[in-house]
Amino acid sequence: MKIHFCSQCGSDNIHYRVPDGDHCPRYICHECQFIHYQNPNIIAGCLVTHDDKVLLCKRAIQPKKGMWTLPAGFMENHETIAQAAHRETWEEARARVDLDQLYTIFNLPHINQVYVIYYGELRGDQFAPGPESLQVRLFSTEEIPWDELAFPTIRETLKLYIQDRERGKLGLHCGDIVRPWVLADPKNATLKNLVSH
Amino acid sequence: MKIHFCSQCGSDNIHYRVPDGDHCPRYICHECQFIHYQNPNIIAGCLVTHDDKVLLCKRAIQPKKGMWTLPAGFMENHETIAQAAHRETWEEARARVDLDQLYTIFNLPHINQVYVIYYGELRGDQFAPGPESLQVRLFSTEEIPWDELAFPTIRETLKLYIQDRERGKLGLHCGDIVRPWVLADPKNATLKNLVSH
Numbered sequence: 001m002k003i004h005f006c007s008q009c010g011s012d013n014i015h016y017r018v019p020d021g022d023h024c025p026r027y028i029c030h031e032c033q034f035i036h037y038q039n040p041n042i043i044a045g046c047l048v049t050h051d052d053k054v055l056l057c058k059r060a061i062q063p064k065k066g067m068w069t070l071p072a073g074f075m076e077n078h079e080t081i082a083q084a085a086h087r088e089t090w091e092e093a094r095a096r097v098d099l100d101q102l103y104t105i106f107n108l109p110h111i112n113q114v115y116v117i118y119y120g121e122l123r124g125d126q127f128a129p130g131p132e133s134l135q136v137r138l139f140s141t142e143e144i145p146w147d148e149l150a151f152p153t154i155r156e157t158l159k160l161y162i163q164d165r166e167r168g169k170l171g172l173h174c175g176d177i178v179r180p181w182v183l184a185d186p187k188n189a190t191l192k193n194l195v196s197h
Numbered sequence: 198m199k200i201h202f203c204s205q206c207g208s209d210n211i212h213y214r215v216p217d218g219d220h221c222p223r224y225i226c227h228e229c230q231f232i233h234y235q236n237p238n239i240i241a242g243c244l245v246t247h248d249d250k251v252l253l254c255k256r257a258i259q260p261k262k263g264m265w266t267l268p269a270g271f272m273e274n275h276e277t278i279a280q281a282a283h284r285e286t287w288e289e290a291r292a293r294v295d296l297d298q299l300y301t302i303f304n305l306p307h308i309n310q311v312y313v314i315y316y317g318e319l320r321g322d323q324f325a326p327g328p329e330s331l332q333v334r335l336f337s338t339e340e341i342p343w344d345e346l347a348f349p350t351i352r353e354t355l356k357l358y359i360q361d362r363e364r365g366k367l368g369l370h371c372g373d374i375v376r377p378w379v380l381a382d383p384k385n386a387t388l389k390n391l392v393s394h
Contacts, residue, residue, distance in 0.1 A: 172369060
């Protein structure tokens with residue numbers, strides 16, 4: 001994101017250049033020398049299961065309004081990834097979850113995000129749409145609406161889950177989701193450098 | 198970090214409050230309504246080994262100048278965690294590494310960081326101090342300078358590595374490193390909620 005004014009002194013004497021001894025260009029204030037660093041964000045979420053079904057949320061907001069997603073969102077300051085996954089699951093699906101393990105970690109370098117998805121089981125059988133969801137429901141793996149999934153990270157996580165269920169063991173999967181889907185149909189997104197633990 | 202002026206319009210009419218429909222306080226510009234989000238950063242690094250020894254760097258800069266660390270630093274926009282680990286290993290230890298797997302993931306919610314450390318093997322046998330290091334050397338596990346390690350994340354990663362070597366299998370370990378070490382001696386830091394895959 002472009003910085004037009006210094007957040008510390010208010011000057012508009014901002015230059016986008018590589019600071020001395022650094023390697024990346026940054027927005028630097030030439031009045032007070034403050035450097036406005038910008039770094040990737042973590043998106044934390046959860047693959048919530050119940051009786052072999054997966055919990056999906058229909059998005060009530062842009063982007064991808066009307067498409068299905070796992071509960072997930074920006075990790076906040078002062079929380080852990082697990083706490084963020086719990087919080088997002090509550091906010092979007094009004095569900096409580098027992099987190100079993102980290103499940104997928106995807107780099108999305110073209111949008112400066114790292115997705116971290118936990119695997120967990122629904123606690124009890126209660127869920128309902130939060131303010132950012134139109135609908136929340138459990139899908140058997142046969143019912144997953146593949147053509148209506150909001151993001152490639154969600155599709156890849158669900159594909160890995162189905163593979164893991166077939167082999168009878170949940171892994172922990174790390175990979176990169178690369179640029180094509182920004183330019184075209186998300187269905188063209190490419191998962192690369194997959195490493196499974 | 199406190200925001201005094203809007204980065205988009207330059208106004209000082211900034212208020213720290215919870216935006217409508219949100220749950221966390223943010224710095225909001227009351228002139229142009231821009232919200233200055235702040236989120237955790239990822240620190241990417243690498244446990245580099247060679248002939249059963251680990252590569253440590255003596256820090257040339259603050260914080261913890263003169264203390265030993267693994268090559269690690271802030272992940273940048275437009276890169277993956279693995280690319281960041283490679284880059285930091287080159288910048289701090291002038292070493293190339295073959296990354297084998299993700300190794301430790303630590304939440305540090307009190308300083309809004311997530312440490313992600315890869316495990317890898319030194320490619321060739323070359324290494325040297327980069328500009329942020331005073332010295333780089335290989336330590337056998339018996340030689341590790343436990344009292345001179347820069348950060349609890351480094352100590353916990355090395356402890357887990359020694360345990361894993363004894364059992365003959367490298368895991369992938371996730372946990373939280375909690376607040377006490379900010380207030381007192383880093384040796385008092387507490388690793389909690391450890392889950393090993």
